[in-house]
Amino acid sequence: MGEDLKKDLFKDYGQKLFFPLVALFISLFAGGLLIAWLGENPYIAFRHLFQGALGSATNFGETLVYTTPLLLTGLSIALSFRCGLFNIGAEGQYIMGMMGAAWVGSIFTGLPAWLHIPLTMGAGILSGCLWGVVPGVFKAKYGAHEVILTIMMNYIALHFTGYLVNYILLAPPGYLPATRVINASAKLTRLLPPSRANTGFFVAIICLVMVYIFLWKTKWGFEIRAVGLNQEAARYAGINVTKNIVLAMALSGGLAGLAGALQVQGIQYRFNDLFAFTGYGFDGIAVSLLGNNHPAGIILSAFLFGSLNCGALQMQSVAGIPKDLIGIMQAVIVFFISADYLLRKKLEQPLGEEINVRRGSAGQEVAK
Amino acid sequence: MTSEFLLEMQGISKSFPGVQANKDINFNLRRGEVHALLGENGAGKTTLMKILFGLYKPDGGEIRLKGEKVEINSPEEAIRQGIGMVHQHFMLIPPFTVLENIILGAEPRKSLGRLDQAKAVKKINSLSQQLGLKVELDTKIENVTVGMQQRVEILKALYREAEVLILDEPTSVLTPQEAEDLGEIIRELAAGGKGVVFITHKLKEVMKFADRITVIRGGRVVDSVNSSETDIQTLAEMMVGRKVFLEMKKGPCRPGKVILQTKNLKVVDNRRLPAVKRVNLQVRAGEILAVAGVDGNGQSELIEALTGLRPVAGGQILLEGQEINYANPRRILEKGVGHIPEDRQKRGLVLDFSIQENLLLELYRTPQFCRAGFLRKEQSLTYAENLIEEFDIRTPGPGIKASSLSGGNQQKVIIAREIRRDPQLLIVAQPTRGLDVGAIEFVHKQLISARDLGKAILLFSLELDEILSLADRIVVIYEGEIVGNLAREEATEEKLGLMMTGGLLAEREAVNDG
Numbered sequence: 001m002g003e004d005l006k007k008d009l010f011k012d013y014g015q016k017l018f019f020p021l022v023a024l025f026i027s028l029f030a031g032g033l034l035i036a037w038l039g040e041n042p043y044i045a046f047r048h049l050f051q052g053a054l055g056s057a058t059n060f061g062e063t064l065v066y067t068t069p070l071l072l073t074g075l076s077i078a079l080s081f082r083c084g085l086f087n088i089g090a091e092g093q094y095i096m097g098m099m100g101a102a103w104v105g106s107i108f109t110g111l112p113a114w115l116h117i118p119l120t121m122g123a124g125i126l127s128g129c130l131w132g133v134v135p136g137v138f139k140a141k142y143g144a145h146e147v148i149l150t151i152m153m154n155y156i157a158l159h160f161t162g163y164l165v166n167y168i169l170l171a172p173p174g175y176l177p178a179t180r181v182i183n184a185s186a187k188l189t190r191l192l193p194p195s196r197a198n199t200g201f202f203v204a205i206i207c208l209v210m211v212y213i214f215l216w217k218t219k220w221g222f223e224i225r226a227v228g229l230n231q232e233a234a235r236y237a238g239i240n241v242t243k244n245i246v247l248a249m250a251l252s253g254g255l256a257g258l259a260g261a262l263q264v265q266g267i268q269y270r271f272n273d274l275f276a277f278t279g280y281g282f283d284g285i286a287v288s289l290l291g292n293n294h295p296a297g298i299i300l301s302a303f304l305f306g307s308l309n310c311g312a313l314q315m316q317s318v319a320g321i322p323k324d325l326i327g328i329m330q331a332v333i334v335f336f337i338s339a340d341y342l343l344r345k346k347l348e349q350p351l352g353e354e355i356n357v358r359r360g361s362a363g364q365e366v367a368k
Numbered sequence: 369m370t371s372e373f374l375l376e377m378q379g380i381s382k383s384f385p386g387v388q389a390n391k392d393i394n395f396n397l398r399r400g401e402v403h404a405l406l407g408e409n410g411a412g413k414t415t416l417m418k419i420l421f422g423l424y425k426p427d428g429g430e431i432r433l434k435g436e437k438v439e440i441n442s443p444e445e446a447i448r449q450g451i452g453m454v455h456q457h458f459m460l461i462p463p464f465t466v467l468e469n470i471i472l473g474a475e476p477r478k479s480l481g482r483l484d485q486a487k488a489v490k491k492i493n494s495l496s497q498q499l500g501l502k503v504e505l506d507t508k509i510e511n512v513t514v515g516m517q518q519r520v521e522i523l524k525a526l527y528r529e530a531e532v533l534i535l536d537e538p539t540s541v542l543t544p545q546e547a548e549d550l551g552e553i554i555r556e557l558a559a560g561g562k563g564v565v566f567i568t569h570k571l572k573e574v575m576k577f578a579d580r581i582t583v584i585r586g587g588r589v590v591d592s593v594n595s596s597e598t599d600i601q602t603l604a605e606m607m608v609g610r611k612v613f614l615e616m617k618k619g620p621c622r623p624g625k626v627i628l629q630t631k632n633l634k635v636v637d638n639r640r641l642p643a644v645k646r647v648n649l650q651v652r653a654g655e656i657l658a659v660a661g662v663d664g665n666g667q668s669e670l671i672e673a674l675t676g677l678r679p680v681a682g683g684q685i686l687l688e689g690q691e692i693n694y695a696n697p698r699r700i701l702e703k704g705v706g707h708i709p710e711d712r713q714k715r716g717l718v719l720d721f722s723i724q725e726n727l728l729l730e731l732y733r734t735p736q737f738c739r740a741g742f743l744r745k746e747q748s749l750t751y752a753e754n755l756i757e758e759f760d761i762r763t764p765g766p767g768i769k770a771s772s773l774s775g776g777n778q779q780k781v782i783i784a785r786e787i788r789r790d791p792q793l794l795i796v797a798q799p800t801r802g803l804d805v806g807a808i809e810f811v812h813k814q815l816i817s818a819r820d821l822g823k824a825i826l827l828f829s830l831e832l833d834e835i836l837s838l839a840d841r842i843v844v845i846y847e848g849e850i851v852g853n854l855a856r857e858e859a860t861e862e863k864l865g866l867m868m869t870g871g872l873l874a875e876r877e878a879v880n881d882g
Contacts, residue, residue, distance in 0.1 A: 217742055217743055218741045218742050218743060219732055219733050219738045219741055219742075219743060220741065222725070222732050222743060225721075226718050226721065226725075226729065229718045229719070229720045229721060230714075230717070230718040230719065230720075232714050232715045233714070233715050233716060233717055233718050233729070234718070235677065235697060236675070236677070236697060236707065236709060236715045236716070237697075237701075237729040237730045238696070238697045238698030238699075238700075238701045238702070238730060239698075240696075240698070
C-alpha cells in the first residue's frame with residue numbers, strides 16, 4: 001500500500017500547486033510594496049522574515065511550533081469540508097482541547113508517561129469532540145446552520161474556559177489567571193532546544209496520514225465524502241446522512257481539540273486565561289483552503305503559514321517592521337485563492353462543453 | 369435587396385481544442401417557417417445556435433440576416449438584431465413577477481429614470497393577445513408552472529422584438545399537454561411572420577411541429593428535408609447514422625409470483641397534504657408494470673415511500689409478503705430493490721465522484737469490496753472495469769468524474785449499478801428523460817432483458833410512447849389515486865391521455881350525479 005499511497009497523495013499535484021504558488025508570489029509582491037510604502041527596505045524585511053523562520057535550527061524549531069497547531073486545525077476544517085460542512089468552530093474546539101488537556105495533565109500524579117501522555121491528549125480530543133458534536137447534532141437532526149452554531153460555540157468556549165481558569169481551576173496562590181502546570185509525565189519531549197519544538201509535530205503528521213487513509217481508503221470516509229458531495233444521492237444509496245454529519249463534526253472537533261492539547265503538553269504546560277481568541281482555529285480555515293482541503297496540501301500551507309508567523313517575529317524585532325504586515329499578506333493569499341476558485345470555474349466552462357461534444361462524436365464513430 | 373431568407377448561416381465552422389463541433393454548416397430560415405434542428409446530444413446543434421446568439425465566435429463562415437451580412441459578438445447584439453433565444457434552462461428570477469421578468473434589462477423609462485409600467489403592460493398585452501398566450505403579469509415566477517415559465521421566456525424574446533426565435537429543447541421540461549400547447553404557440557408565431565428554430569432530439573415533435581428539418585450529426589449537416597417528405601424512421605437513421613429500432617421487440621410476458629404489493633397505501637407530501645391516496649398495486653416477477661400520469665400526481669411521493677425515503681402515512685407495502693413500511697433505504701436496498709431515480713444528477717449520482725465510486729455507491733460496504741473497514745482497491749477496480757465494458761459506458765477510464773459524462777452515459781452508470789446488484793424488484797422513474805435515440809434504445813433493451821430474467825419492474829414515466837412500448841400492464845395515476853388498470857393490449861394513447869387528465873373520473877362522477 002505504501003507505494004500507492006504516495007502516488008495518490010501527490011497525484012497531479014503540480015497542476016494543483018500552480019494557483020496557490022501564484023497567489024503566494026502576488027502576496028509577497030504586495031507585501032513588498034507595502035513595506036516600501038512604509039519607508040522600509042523590502043529586501044531587508046524579507047531577509048529577516050526568511051531567517052526568522054528558517055535561518056537556524058532553533059528558528060526552524062520555532063517554525064514547527066507555529067506549524068503544528070495549524071496542521072491540525074487545518075485538517076479539522078478540511079475534514080468537515082469533505083462532509084459538506086463549514087466548521088468555523090475549530091477555534092472553540094481548540095480552546096476546549098487546551099482546557100481538557102490542562103486539567104487531565106495536572107490532576108493525575110504518579111502516572112507513567114506512556115499512559116499519562118495519551119490520556120492527556122485523549123482529554124483534549126474528547127473536549128474538542130464534544131464541542132463539535134453539539135452543533136453536529138443540531139445540524140443533522142434539526143437542520144440548524146452549522147456556521148452560526150459553531151460561531152456561538154466559540155464564544156461559549158472562550159468564556160467558559162475563562163470562568164474555569166479564574167474560579168475553578170485557578171492555580172494557587174492565584175496571582176496569575178492560569179491553571180496549575182501539568183505534571184512532567186504529561187509533557188511532550190522537546191526536540192531542538194532552545195526552541196520549543198516538540199514531538200507534538202510528529203503526532204500532527206501521523207494524524208495527517210491517518211485522515212488521508214480514513215477519507216480515501218475506508219468505507220467510513222467514502223460515506224462522509226458521498227454525503228459531502230451529494231446528500232440526496234447518499235441517502236438514496238442507503239447511507240445514513242445524519243450519522244455521518246455528526247461523525248464528521250466529532251472527528252473535526254477532535255482534531256482541533258488535539259491541536260489544543262498538544263499546545264498545552266508541548267509548549268505552554270498550562271492553560272493561561274485567553275482574554276481573546278487565539279486565532280489558530282480561524283487560521284486553520286485559510287490553511288485548509290490554501291491546501292485544497294487535502295492532507296498533502298495542508299502540510300505545505302500549514303508550514304507556509306507557520307513560517308510566516310514565526311519569521312514575522314524577527315522581522316519585527318530586528319528590522320522594526322510591524323508583524324501585522326504578515327497578517328495582511330496572509331489575507332492577500334486567501335483573497336487570491338478565493339479568486340482562483342472563480343477563475344477556475346470560468347476556465348472550466350468551455351472545457352466541459354468540449355468534452356461533451358467529443359463524447360458525442362466518438363459515440364457515433366463506435367456506433368457505426 | 370431583400371432576400372428570400374430571414375436568416376442564412378453559411379459554411380459555419382467551430383472547433384474547440386481537439387474537437388470539431390461544427391464543420392461547414394449551412395442553415396437557413398424563412399419567414400413564417402418552423403425549422404427544426406435535429407441531432408443527438410453533442411451533435412453540435414447547441415454550438416451552432418450559440419454562435420448565432422453571439423455566445424461563441426465562429427472560426428469560419430458567415431451569417432446573413434435579411435440578406436445582410438452581420439457579425440454578432442454578444443447576446444446583446446443578437447437581441448438588437450432581432451434574434452431571441454429561449455434556453456433549455458430558463459433564465460428567470462423566481463421571486464420577481466412575470467412582468468418584471470419580461471421587461472428586465474429592457475425597461476421602458478419615463479422622465480427621471482422612473483419605470484413606465486403602463487407602457488410595458490400595454491405592449492405585453494397586445495403581444496399576448498396576438499398569440500393567444502395567457503399570462504398573469506403580477507404573479508411571481510416561483511408560483512407558476514414550468515409551461516407558463518416558458519411562455520414568459522417566449523414573451524420576453526418577443527418583447528425585445530425578436531424575429532428569429534430559437535427554442536433550445538423546449539419540450540424537455542413539459543408535460544404532454546403543455547407540449548401540445550407549445551406547438552400551438554409556435555404555429556401562431558410562424559403564422560405571424562416570425563422564424564422559429566426548434567432544437568430537439570425528439571423525432572415525433574419534429575414531425576408534428578416543423579416545416580423543415582435539418583439533421584446534424586458529428587458537427588456536420590446530414591441533410592435538410594421538408595417534414596412532409598420524410599418519416600420518423602428515416603430521420604432516426606439520419607440522426608444516429610445506423611438503423612435503429614424505435615419499436616422494442618419483446619417476447620410474451622410470463623408473470624411469476626407477486627413481488628411488490630401495496631395495500632391502501634397513503635403518503636403525504638412535504639406540506640403534509642395527502643399525495644398518494646389508497647393505492648393498491650401488484651407487481652409480479654417477470655412483468656413490467658407502468659404507472660402513467662401527468663407529472664405531480666403523486667408519482668414522486670409514491671416512489672419515495674416505496675424506497676424508504678418518505679414515511680408511509682397509512683396502509684402497507686409488502687415485499688414478497690413481508691411488510692417494509694418502516695424500513696430505511698439501506699434495508700430496502702438490501703432486500704433486493706433496485707432503483708433508477710427520476711433525477712439522475714440529483715439523486716442517482718454523486719457527480720464529483722469517479723465512475724468507479726458511483727458504480728460502488730451501494731456496494732462499497734459489502735464484504736466483497738470492504739474488509740475491516742478498508743476499501744478493497746483491486747476488487748473495486750475490476751468490478752468497475754467489468755461494468756464499463758458490459759454496459760458500454762463510454763469513458764476514458766473508471767477514474768473519470770461522473771460529471772464529465774454525457775447524460776446517456778451517466779444513465780448507463782446508474783443502470784449498470786442497479787441491474788448488476790441483481791435486485792428482484794426494479795423501480796424505474798423517467799429512465800430516458802433527456803436522452804437521445806441511441807441511449808433510449810439501450811435503456812429500453814436493458815429493462816426488457818431484466819424483465820426476461822424474471823425481475824419485477826415498476827416503471828414510472830411521463831412519456832406515453834415509452835409506456836406503450838415497454839409495459840405489460842399499465843395503471844394510471846391521477847391526483848394520487850389509481851384511476852385505471854389496463855392490460856397493454858387494451859391501452860391506446862387516447863385512452864391513457866384521457867385517464868391521465870382525470871377524464872374517466874369526471875365521467876364516472878357525472879354518472880353518479882345523474
